[in-house]
Amino acid sequence: MPVLSRRAMLAAAPALALPTLVRAQGAWPTRSIRLVVPFSAGGAADSSARVLTPRMGETLGQVFAVENRTGASGSLGGLEVARATDGHTFLWDASSHIVNPTLLRNLPFDYATAFTPISLVVLFPSAVAVKADFPARTLAEFVAAAKARPGAITVGTQGNATAGHLGLLAFAKVAGIEVIHVPYRGGAAAAQDLASGAIDAVFTTLVSAGPVVDSGRARFLAVGTTERVESRPQVPTIAESGYAGFESNEWAGLFGPAATPPAVVSRMYDALAEAMAVPANRQRLIQIGCVPVGSRPADFARFVAEGRGAMATLVREANVRAD
Template sequence: MPLARRALLAAPALLLPGLRPGTARAQPAWPSRPIRLIVPFAAGGAADSAARTLAPRMGERLGQTIVVENRTGAGGSVGGSAVAQAAPDGHTLLWDASSHLVNPALLKGLPFDYATAFTPVSLVTTFPQVLAVKVDSPAQDLAGFIALAKSRPGQLNIGTQGNATAGHLAVVRLGRLAGIEVQHVPYRGGSDAARDIAGGNLDAVFITALSAGPVVASGRARFLAVAAESRVSVQPDVPTFAEAGLPGLTLSEWAALFGPAGLPPAIAERLHAVLAESLAEPEVQARLAQLAAVPVGSSPAEFARFVREGRESMATLVREANIRVE
């Protein structure tokens, strides 16, 4: 997805909120100290790697260090809670994933409300989900896989990176759109699911291209389709679901930037500007390509709409498919 032209324009000089035109007393500029970037997932994953790629570039442009801090647990809500309780001064930010949209429909008794506790800043990157089958599967393409599933209702097992993840939701949508019944097998990460399809213990996986890529490259699995609107550069020969004959299945994992509720619009716009400039760097784009990530860099307004619509869509899917946290 091309970056919006306006996203590449530098934001004007920023003063702290509360400064009015004509105010005589000078206000300190933002940021005035290092910024904490809370990643609510374990280090080393695709979202974390993207954060660690972009944080130094953004920090250079802001004139302050951005410190990546992993706060894991409860599907990302532990890290989310830390940011929800932080002061909205732009010095504590959240780097979240698609669970941000699913958690409100799954987790009960949270100390904050996902709908009101955060300020959307930008959808940074997407990580397209891919459907891959084990190497000795009789399915040579998506149509063949659907036919196979219909001939063995409920017998084919598809591994994902876990319950209520983007992969799980993609499996649910695949079943509904194709009219098939399959067995979902949740793992604790895409790499675990990839390992089992490599060993022939799964019929298929629905995980990120990053997790599935090495297994396919080694000849132990085969791509069928990617759940994106267009083909991804890291796997240009893999058709989209629409190209393979099943339109309507576009569901990616993603990484995005949020601030606490009440983050001043000027700070959100400045963060978006330096993020977009960083995403445009060739070195950053090369690193993201290695992660099978597609750069986005949407504006705060665009991302707010994405979050609002996505939360409603995911709530419906979770309810109708009776998805639960195991």
């Protein structure tokens, strides 16, 4: 966690930034809006941002400049926004936002106080998929196989401390199974090894595993959303497969710096909601594997706070490390 002196600096930062933001509020926005995505271009989070920002820019009368600032599990991009005082810099972050506070040490900012939540934009459903010749056809059969051979079934994820890894840990706990975690550098790499038969299963995003399932080299057993996914309506949820209340997904959300005025938050949210209401945008989000959400700021703030607490408990109990 951040050392005391840096926490003190962070606590002072909003007070220093506030006058600048308040002055900009009346005519906001007065110039292009910088949207920092702390992940690679072409990835799920980046792609969802690029679907929606053109229409958001039209609504607000300014161009959105999407900037990929990668590194340190997304915290480098987070830092860029946490220290922004220009009133026109925002963050398009993912689930690492609620994991990093526990996972990373000596961060130069505090995730809990450095940002203003604006909206949970989309979910990227997690999914359990198995290789084509794996005997299980349902999640119940997969759990039975894992219990019959504890510590023998291999399950790939996007990597250590990723949403897939944490989702796998949570599911293994509620299902009472022991499997071998195989971390990869991304969900696509895990899916390719699933397709070749090198691993038995994956717990990764629906979009990452989709191509190998569509090719017939793997099959889905369940998804991690609370309701069935529009793009894969035939795949049951983990919750309806015997684990009521279970949910595990990657997501993308919109944040501003801590001192973002309420009027600016409202305008950003309204622009986002309008962009998400465009049928072509909604369909494109679904096509790239998203579940559109567009939650209100207060709801997103609760989601982030609750998720941060849950992830802190899971990371500590499972002794998860970044490396």
